[in-house]
Amino acid sequence: MLRLFDTAIGDLVEITPMTSGQFSMYVCGPTVYDVAHLGHGRYALVFDVLRRYLEWRGLKVRHVSNITDVDDKILERAEAENCSPAEVALEFEEKWFLTMDKLGVLRPHHIPHATEYIRQMISLIESLIKADVAYVGEDGIYFDTSKVSDYGLLARQSLDSLKAGARIAEKEFKRSPTDFVLWKFSEGSSWGWESPWGDGRPGWHTECVVMSVDLLGEEFDLHGGGLDLSFPHHENERAQAAVMHYKFSRHWVHNGFVMVGSEKMSKSLSNFTTLDELLHSTDPRAYRLLVVQSHYRSPLEVNPQTVSEASRALARLDATQQRVGETGANLDEAELDQTELAAFADAMDNDLDTPAATARLFELRSRINQLLDDGRVAEAANSCVTMAHLLEVLGLDLKGIWNGEITAEVQGLLDERAEARREKNYALSDRIRQEISALGYAVEDTSIGQKIKKIFEMPE
Template identity: 40%
Template sequence: MSLRLYDTGTRSVRAFEPLNPPTVTLYLCGDTVYAPPHIGHARNKVTFDVLARWLEFSGYDVVFARNITDIDDKIIRLAAEEGVPWWRVGQRNIDAMRRAYDLLGLRAPTVEPLATGHITQMIELMQRLIDNGHAYASGGDVYFDVRSLPEYGGLSGQRLDEMSETEKTDPERPKRNPLDFTLWKGSRPGEPAWPTPWGPGRPGWHLECSAMVTTYLGPEFDIHGGGNDLIFPHHENELAQSRGAGDGFARYWLHNGMLNLGARKMSKSLGNTILLTELAKRWRPVELRYYLVAPHYRSTVSYTEDLLDEAAAAYRRVEGFVTRAGELVGILPPAADVPAEFRAAMDDDLGTPQAMAAVHAAVRAGNEALADGDKENVGKALGDVRAMLGVLGLDPLAETWASSGDDAKTREALGRLVEVTLEQRQQARARKDFQTADALRDGLSSAGIVVEDTPSGPRWSLG
């Protein structure tokens, strides 16, 4: 079976047929860098990292563009509050973003363009839209006329007469229709601005992506990715701009589901985010990656510490087999191919839950072979497991994670010691020996171990 992917544009799973094989062109909406990345951002980036890896494993040459939005209202506001140039806020968070994504084993995209580096291309795109009758200038702003494009709303499955306004209208810069969206924001006092034929200003969010993707991937490309919270208005507006300019744009639209904290999606704008750097104090980055890879990319994932603990334990079982197998047969390279059931799962719209089941089935077979001292089948299982984990970016012997092998053993030993200490503390509390219980807790605290008492028992993390 060849690769099939769920295309938001057609609301169906379609056979993937690239425009110019063996090259695949992939664009992903990147971060708006007014804050460091959180675990919700990571889910999106890990999803498309796995897609790129699977495409490459399947024989394609992937050209992967992932943009950075380095200018927007929040960046400007933060810079004003801190009394620093706007670009300093962006660069600080770009540095934090790259460190965090390196931590998770993300491969760098082929190109990672900055929005502010493509003002010329944005001006050219706006001019084409005005010439084609799809955009107009008003009071220094430039707007897209949504009623000029009959197919507007098709990507998100909405009718124009049922839509609500997504932007506030400035009476000094009137729109023809409240639903028209901003391509260019005319300059305001104290804000950065770039010159254009319609007056100085800065780009709107939607314009940036259309200009950057066509610069690096051409007027028509294979896959446009993003979170499903971007389908409307952002991706709908991107598509409208590009089609209005005469470009074919994306042939497939892929969207990952959200990572929720409680009943709400995790979002910087909602203020309910958990930074990757905070999570990495308790769970190893490879365990965080396992947690993000294991669910299907289109599903909604709930953030809970219990689920992260389960993911960490599952990964350690796989890692333990790889370690024990290597001790018996040596460090064998990954197999040249993956088992048929793993390939079938990945070709079926990146079915990582079924793919992970294939990994664990191979681990169980390998453990049985280990128990029997069957070196041949241990070696086969090890090669298969490493090949599958490599596709998912989880191979413990890959360079990304191998350097942390000693850390893993140290952490495992530390975990056992902490659990023994916590058990002793629980016993002391049960017999009301609070002096001993407090002393044990203080001892852990002095060693940098933070203990939190919860209804389900004590939890610990590295402080």
């Protein structure tokens, strides 16, 4: 049975789905005012792996992840770029999904947008005012955190210590530093929606309550996101849900930060400012492998060295699969190794221990090479199919086994090179060899002419 670390309990708990055979999860999505950074990529991958694993275990998962398209940062960018907030939001939402597609992150089943839920948010805020847990301040409507007896649960701190550590920012008119805005009055800005309290915009913490309950019901299995969301965002969601007597999320799961040189990832420190920059120079599968080789709750170190190690490890997996393919073994008839499947499930059930699961897959890879060295091809084929199957559960597809086909471009270069060699123009023939190599193929000259191979091993 799957056990995960539940932030609300502060310990590992057994995850029993609310409805047998099903699983409902809400993962807080991006605020679309800028391109995704490495931390976004990490949380998206962590919850993608969780979803894939649950589906592999036979659960029917319902995955909801929102787009926050109302936020002051969107407005600031729109003002700076002289366009509308909706245009900014649309631009960065499109970019977000392009990046997620590169990473192979499965689309959530529902992608609610905050702007589609304004009416429901107003209605929730009205209920909170009626329940006497919200008050009207000078610049907006605030939630009174002192009215929720266990406020601070997800921060694992008491209300008093949270108050002591917080301060009221300038231009905020709240009674306590932990109180949070539910509705912000529009000040001069034209961006806002009509409400019983005048034009304004909803606060961030209200949208996820409304959208999760609408799409998953008043009680659902899991609410997740990056560790930075546990407090205040998730705690503020939980506080509103508690007042409404929603059972709300049964479990709260958070992934750790991305670190660059042992400091929390930030633009100024990062070698890869954005996720796209990293993915431009690196196989997106390598970032996924790097993420799963680290435990989801641990800090993840991303630097050129860890990225290139992951790239090389990935190339070794690809190369082993290719080696098995080259034996001509019939992989369609190979059988999955049940012992390996069980060991994989054991590791994953233990708080999603993807580092242990992947370490075992690398051991399996070494065994496959040993089996091939010993000429035990059928066993190697079974192990290889098992390895590829389990990597797929982690969202990692190995490069398909090369069937010997090459593109017209490569064939053209091969023909040119053959001509150059006939003319003994070895300088030209070497240049063409380099061009072919840049396209991912190695040429060997044999007694019967040129022989071409796909390059799977990355250069050291």
